[in-house]
Every structure is written in C-alpha cells, then in structure tokens.
C-alpha cells in the first residue's frame with residue numbers, strides 16, 4: 001500500500017475530508033463580522049474576502065460602486081481581516097487628525113526585509129515618529145529652494161525632447177514622457193545620478209527604477225495573507241521583485257560612501273546623510289542599537305523617495321496634460337497667467353511660481369479628479385468608538401479611506417466629473433468641505449514630499465504651457481482607462497497631440 005509520512009493514502013484522504021468542515025470554518029469564521037455589527041458591505045469569499053474584486057477592477061471604480069451601494073461607512077474583508085471603509089468627512093477628521101495618536105500607523109508589512117521595512121511609509125509607532133522628525137527638515141522651503149535648480153536641469157532635457165516631438169507632429173504618450181522626466185528628477189535628487197530617460201531608457205538605473213514597484217506574482221498571495229513568521233519560513237522578504245531593488249540599494253551605498261569622503265551636493269541624499277549624522281551625534285547611537293541601521297536608514301529612505309515620488313508625480317502630470325488637452329479654454333487661461341511670470345531669460349523663480357493662483361487651482365483640480373493614491377489607510381492602535389456611528393473599531397483593525405470616491409462625490413463637489421479649476425481659486429475655497437479633499441492625505445502622517453511634488457509639477461507645467469499646447473487627438477483615450485492591481489491611480493496610457501506655440 002502506498003504510504004506518506006507513515007500514513008496510508010486512504011487514511012490521509014479520510015483525514016483531509018473529515019477536516020474540511022474545520023478548514024471551512026477557519027476560513028469563514030469572520031465572514032459575518034460586519035453583518036453582526038449591522039454594518040453593510042459586499043459579501044466576502046472564504047480566505048480571499050473581497051480581494052478578488054480588487055484584482056478584477058481598478059480600485060477607484062470599485063470604490064465609487066461601493067460608496068453608491070453601501071453609503072459612507074461600510075465593511076469589507078482583506079483576506080479574512082475585516083476592514084472598515086470610511087468616507088464621511090467628520091469621521092476622517094477624528095481618525096486622521098483629532099485622534100491621530102490612536103491611528104498613527106498604516107498596515108504592518110507581513111514580510112521582513114532589512115532595508116525595505118525601515119522606510120518611513122511602512123515604519124510604525126516610535127520608529128516612525130523619530131524618523132519623521134529627522135526627515136521633516138529635508139522638505140523645508142529653504143531646502144526645496146536649493147533643489148529647484150536640479151529640477152530645472154532635468155526639465156531642460158524634457159523640453160528639448162518635446163520640441164522634437166512637436167516639430168515632427170508626433171502624438172505623445174504623456175504618461176511615459178512625464179515618467180521619464182520625474183524619474184530623472186528623483187535620480188538626480190535622491191541618487192545623485194544624472195540620467196536622461198527620454199534618450200537613454202536602457203541606462204542601468206533607469207531600467208532598475210522602472211522595475212522597483214513590480215510585484216512578484218508568486219509571492220503576492222503569501223506576502224499579503226500569511227503572517228510574518230510563515231513568510232519568514234518561506235524566505236519571502238518582500239512582495240516586490242528583489243533584483244532591481246538590490247541594484248538601487250547598492251547604488252545608494254556607493255553614493256553615500258562618496259559623500260562621507262567629502263563630496264557635497266544640494267540634494268535629498270546629502271540631506272539624509274547630514275540628518276543621519278546629526279542624529280547620531282545627538283543620540284550617540286543610530287535609529288536602533290544596531291550600528292548597521294544607520295546605513296539602512298539612508299538606503300531605505302532614498303529607495304522610498306524613488307517609489308513614492310516618481311510615479312505619483314508622473315501620474316499627476318499625465319492627468320493634468322490630459323485635462324488641458326481636453327479643455328483648451330483652461331489651457332489658454334493658464335498660458336496667459338504663466339507667460340507674464342517668466343523673466344527675460346525665460347526663467348521663472350521659486351517665489352513667483354508659488355504665487356500663481358490659476359496654476360495652483362488647475363493642479364488642485366487635477367489631483368481632486370485623479371488622486372494618485374486612490375485609498376489611504378490607518379490601523380487602530382486601540383479600541384475606538386467612531387463618532388456617533390455606534391461602531392467600535394477594534395485594536396489592530398484597518399480603516400481604509402476611499403479618497404477617489406470622496407473626490408468624485410456630488411455631495412461635496414457639484415458636477416464632480418467636470419474639470420473646473422475655479423473651485424480652487426482663492427475666492428471660492430471657502431465653499432470647499434473640510435476633509436473632503438486629500439490627495440496628499442492629511443494630519444501628521446500626510447505626504448512628506450507634498451511641497452517638493454507641487455514645486456516639480458508647477459515648474460514643469462508652467463514651462464510646457466508657455467511654449468507648447470497639448471491637444472486632443474484621434475488616439476486620445478476617452479475616458480481614461482485605469483490599471484488594475486496597483487494602489488496607484490494610474491492610466492494605461494495617455495495619448496495627446498503636442499504643438500509648439
């Protein structure tokens with residue numbers, strides 16, 4: 001008789017069949033969690049909960065459907081974990097600001113990587129607080145002013161490339177062109193490396209950078225569902241593909257070494273090296289007692305800047321170009337505002353750039369219609385009663401915030417699907433509903449790179465609109481098709497015409 005581990009196959013099969021009800025109970029024991037609490041929501045599947053719906057649909061569109069069907073507070077399941085979705089501005093004020101100390105973390109990673117786990121976005125509790133304090137000065141306006149010139153340099157190459165495309169009368173893929181530009185900016189600012197992604201896409205850093213955010217299909221399910229210790233046993237350190245990330249870490253180590261040997265520059269890398277050195281002097285120890293963490297601190301944050309800063313900003317620029325192409329009147333009004341802000345050398349300075357209300361309004365409206373991150377998330381650090389909903393969020397439970405669905409709600413924005421920058425003009429801002437606009441999140445854990453991103457977007461669009469005109473063309477996607485399986489709200493492609501003025 002065939003045997004396995006000393007048991008006959010018959011006995012094994014019998015054991016498996018009799019334990020099926022137990023396995024089923026284990027996988028579905030939470031499925032009535034929200035129902036029992038009187039909270040509406042989509043029906044979950046065993047083990048996967050509502051994750052399959054998330055794989056089949058772009059998150060923004062899924063959330064619009066959910067909010068229409070279940071209202072502003074409803075329950076979903078990430079795997080077997082009950083997660084509360086909250087789209088009610090008053091409750092968001094409680095979670096993100098008033099009681100931030102009870103919701104200061106995002107979801108804990110279920111994997112353990114010596115560098116990736118040390119990045120600010122994923123760090124938790126006191127580690128996060130300390131890192132955020134160390135890193136905040138990196139994004140002060142004084143420091144950004146010093147980096148302004150680095151962004152201008154990357155822009156020169158981009159404008160040169162657009163010139164050729166416009167002359168040849170080619171349609172452009174605005175998504176890819178903006179990705180190239182924002183990549184060059186972050187390569188320069190965070191890795192002290194000059195790249196020209198428009199002309200040299202095969203450059204090693206460009207190639208690796210493009211792949212850092214690719215999920216490994218094999219690791220995806222365990223990394224999202226299994227507890228940390230099982231992933232450790234399976235040697236799964238991250239759900240990302242590791243090789244391109246290792247390349248980025250090696251490059252950072254190499255650049256940091258140069259800085260420690262006296263090379264200096266006005267970039268993020270320098271600010272991180274200086275901030276880390278100052279912190280070590282103050283505390284006479286690194287972020288943890290383990291000396292190696294000092295090194296990992298810089299690698300982890302530079303890597304995060306690449307991850308958090310390049311695609312988000314490119315996405316915003318892509319959507320902005322799209323709306324300008326579709327709304328020629330807005331584009332002309334913007335052109336008329338920026339044309340007067342340039343000096344005789346064709347430059348615009350940092351202060352002037354910040355003082356252009358229509359440019360600011362056009363960007364704000366773009367980020368309302370297309371927030372780069374369609375959802376925010378917070379973990380409850382203790383049991384918390386949520387406003388007067390009668391719901392108590394339990395310690396360790398996740399709250400997710402469907403930002404896109406809030407931004408597209410007629411409750412908060414009249415004609416929410418229409419591109420209307422005027423909503424954000426200074427004289428109309430009083431009509432905006434508090435906590436119904438958060439493309440950069442809000443509260444103490446909002447986007448640390450917001451001012452840098454806005455400076456980069458403003459500078460890029462002001463220069464482009466001064467000299468070029470985006471146009472709708474035969475291939476322009478109507479409407480935009482969003483990609484599945486990504487936390488970012490990113491289009492599959494954005495095709496536009498481009499004309500020289």
Ligand code: HEM
Nearest residue numbers: 121305308309312313372373440441442445446447449453
């Ligand atoms: C248009 C561009 C960008 C958008 C729309 C954006 C959006 C966001 C959002 C929504 C969050 C989460 C906030 C929350 O949970 O409340 C976030 C966090 C973060 N962003 Fe950005 N971001 C952008 C650009 C950047 C850039 C350029 C950098 C860095 C160079 C950056 C670095 C970060 C970091 C480090 C965090 C985590 C902050 C923390 O946990 O303390 N972002 N961003």
